[in-house]
Amino acid sequence: MKTSSTLNAEETQEVFEEKKIGFTSQNILRSVGKGISKYYVPFSLWDNPLSALYNLDCVEGMKYYSDNYFDLAIVDPEYGIDAANMTMGRGKNKKYSKKDWDKKPPDKKYFDELFRVSKNQIIWGGNYFTDKLPTSRGRIYWDKILNKDVSFADGELAWTSFDKVIKTAKIQYNGFLGADAERIHPTQKPEKLYNWILKHYAEKGQRILDTHVGSGSSRISCFKNGFDFVGFEIDREYCKDSDIRFINAIAQLSLF
Numbered sequence: 001m002k003t004s005s006t007l008n009a010e011e012t013q014e015v016f017e018e019k020k021i022g023f024t025s026q027n028i029l030r031s032v033g034k035g036i037s038k039y040y041v042p043f044s045l046w047d048n049p050l051s052a053l054y055n056l057d058c059v060e061g062m063k064y065y066s067d068n069y070f071d072l073a074i075v076d077p078e079y080g081i082d083a084a085n086m087t088m089g090r091g092k093n094k095k096y097s098k099k100d101w102d103k104k105p106p107d108k109k110y111f112d113e114l115f116r117v118s119k120n121q122i123i124w125g126g127n128y129f130t131d132k133l134p135t136s137r138g139r140i141y142w143d144k145i146l147n148k149d150v151s152f153a154d155g156e157l158a159w160t161s162f163d164k165v166i167k168t169a170k171i172q173y174n175g176f177l178g179a180d181a182e183r184i185h186p187t188q189k190p191e192k193l194y195n196w197i198l199k200h201y202a203e204k205g206q207r208i209l210d211t212h213v214g215s216g217s218s219r220i221s222c223f224k225n226g227f228d229f230v231g232f233e234i235d236r237e238y239c240k241d242s243d244i245r246f247i248n249a250i251a252q253l254s255l256f
């Protein structure tokens with residue numbers, strides 16, 4: 001087998017497929033292209049950016065990529081605060097099944113791999129793992145524009161590797177249960193937040209990595225904005241749901 005440093009994106013996918021260690025929507029998109037799927041996507045899929053999602057532990061997955069393969073990693077790992085089981089995330093109506101992925105933050109191995117495979121990083125929840133991140137100036141504050149009566153935090157912080165001033169993204173949080181029928185994940189971030197990040201921190205033609213895809217908002221945003229994207233999600237249920245969400249979002253595009 002070739003080593004990861006000699007593989008391009010397509011070959012990396014072939015390795016994954018050969019080893020049956022993940023799945024990718026590229027396969028689904030191929031089916032869509034051949035018309036065997038119920039989804040109708042009339043424009044040429046091959047002119048679109050690569051968009052691969054692997055149902056895989058990201059530390060395993062990153063091993064297949066060479067140093068600095070990704071221009072920008074936009075990641076939202078587990079913070080270690082049990083968000084998947086909080087009322088805000090999960091809701092009294094048990095909309096989301098109980099999951100234990102947010103019991104502890106990622107370890108050093110994760111950050112070593114992340115910094116190896118990507119040139120720049122935006123890490124949501126960076127305030128929860130300051131001991132594992134180098135000193136840097138750039139931060140993003142996501143102002144959720146909440147109704148002032150709520151007791152939840154007004155926003156979230158991301159650590160960035162960029163030597164830039166602190167920036168505020170004012171994007172309405174749509175996470176209260178019932179507020180957004182589109183929600184499929186307890187800690188789903190809005191697609192608009194990723195659009196904002198790409199606009200301010202990415203350049204045309206760059207390759208984006210998301211190690212913790214969750215609902216797939218990052219993936220949809222990257223596709224719509226023309227960025228190649230590779231993502232990992234360890235939970236099979238989230239992975240499938242976000243893949244369906246992605247395909248539906250693309251099908252919507254073709255309607256206009």
Ligand SMILES: C[S@@+](CC[C@H](N)C(=O)[O-])C[C@H]1O[C@@H](n2cnc3c(N)ncnc32)[C@H](O)[C@@H]1O
Pocket residue numbers: 056057058059076077078101185187188189190211212213214215216217218232233234235238
């Ligand atoms: C904070 S959520 C990400 C939410 C995402 N930003 C969104 O907008 O929906 C973290 C996700 O990482 C997944 N996860 C946890 N450990 C992982 C690992 N080692 N590799 C890949 N995914 C992992 C969890 O299943 C969860 O869906």
